[in-house]
Amino acid sequence: MALSSVLQSESADFSFNNDRSFSFGCRFGQTNLGFGAAPGDRLNFAIKASLGPDDKDGPERKIEFLHGTTTLAFKCWINFSVAERNHQRTASKATNFSSQEQLALLNQPAIPFVIIPQFQHGVIVAVDSRATAGAYIASQTVKKVIEINPYLLGTMAGGAADCSFWERLLARQCRVYELRNKERISVAAASKLLANMVYQYKGMGLSMGTMVCGWDKRGPGLYYVDSEGNRVCGDLFAVGSGSMYAYGVVDSGLRQDLSVEEACELGRRAIYQATYRDAYSGGQVNLYHVHSEGWTRVSQEDVLKLHHQYQEPKK
């Protein structure tokens, strides 16, 4: 089984059941994740409600650091044959790579807004860096982009623990795939692995909305994966509480012929605008660019500095 072989070692495993061969291991207890995490383990970082307003649900309040995020990713096209192939591949999923970006809006607590439009130059990923627990700002310097490997990035929105745990697990699986098959894993396969992993925990309280971005032999790849089990391929996604504001900016600014600098600036501006209006987004704007050689960290800028930069000309 491709999935179970990915998640288990290939050595003699005698719990192998014949009837496992027809599903991809959606049954609990079948797939050994290697972390001793039994399904049903709630990886909750629960604290007593001494912070912020009381939850009606109960005395425990999750620290969901990545609530109130805005994460954004968009692709830029070029009339590459690569982009064409990519288009054809994604066309079946009704993804338009014309100027309509698909915005996947997660109804999740604000997460830094990351926009990653896919474009001919690759994929631009922009995120904020604020973590909140209710109205308490837990941190202004959270890293919401996980570097899975030199050519794959994952963004984090939702519960901090869930995102970082599952994406690090994904990194491990991607590496194992690379070693076994002597070639890099495709973005589609990586996002599929992540989606299948979290689907087994569907309904058990995971909170994760991530975008898997990378460059593989088919060109730039951008997938939105969340803990509900959604996995969508697209050209533009914005996730988090500030995503609406980011969409507005990106939608009005995205064109076919953006250069890399212009696209980065667009992403930066979109995140900034989201942090301006959304209380749960803020901190710094982290910008990444995924291209054929892998990803590069473009910039990290404080939102206040951006504020002065953008507001200055108006005076």
Next chain:
Amino acid sequence: MSLYDRAITVFSPDGHLFQVEYAQEAVKKGSTAVGIRGKDIVVLGVEKKSVAKLQEERTVRKICTLDDHVCMAFAGLTADARIVINRARVECQSHRLTVEDPVTVEYITRHIATLKQRYTQSNGRRPFGISALIVGFDCDGTPRLYQTDPSGTYHAWKANAIGRSAKTVREFLEKNYTDEAIATDNESIKLAIKALLEVVQSGGKNIELAVIRRNQPLKLLESKEIETLVTEIEKEKEDEAEKKKQKKST
């Protein structure tokens, strides 16, 4: 020594896994199968066992597709082969589901080999008594031929044979597998037939042949086509013999 071949998980004092070796003996009793990797084609040929008068011929098939672009032939215990083929077919689809890409020939061979190895190292199970020849094209268009055996090892080959008289056929192939011999699709097919004719008793009637061309599904050659090719081959042989005679006399 006989104490060491009961439970397969046990090594003998001199380092043999006897059950695996006995499985390889079982393979040697199976009917011959030959595989040839051409430039744009891969060919599988098997010796057809004669069927009983009342038996439907079509139910005995030694060449099976695993996916659109991969197929395999086996030698050894047919029932074991059925299980392995089933698992391989499911794995091909499972791979398409999780990785959104068709399997490479190497991947599915590795999967089959791992499966076989598992059965050489587990309680109360015996190894699979089959060797398989797995052929196909990868996504990038490269033709591939792999062979697995009951111990769970696999290797890539340019041409190979398994089953009864495999050694004779392999020697023939070693002599005759040249770049000219596989220059065209037709030539590759003829090479496979020639190799099988070395060991098969009554000629074209007992040969079953299948080919995969790049980006095309498996095609089983009809007996008429095989007959035509066999007569072509025999004619070429006669011409060769004539030429030699003339050379000798002159």
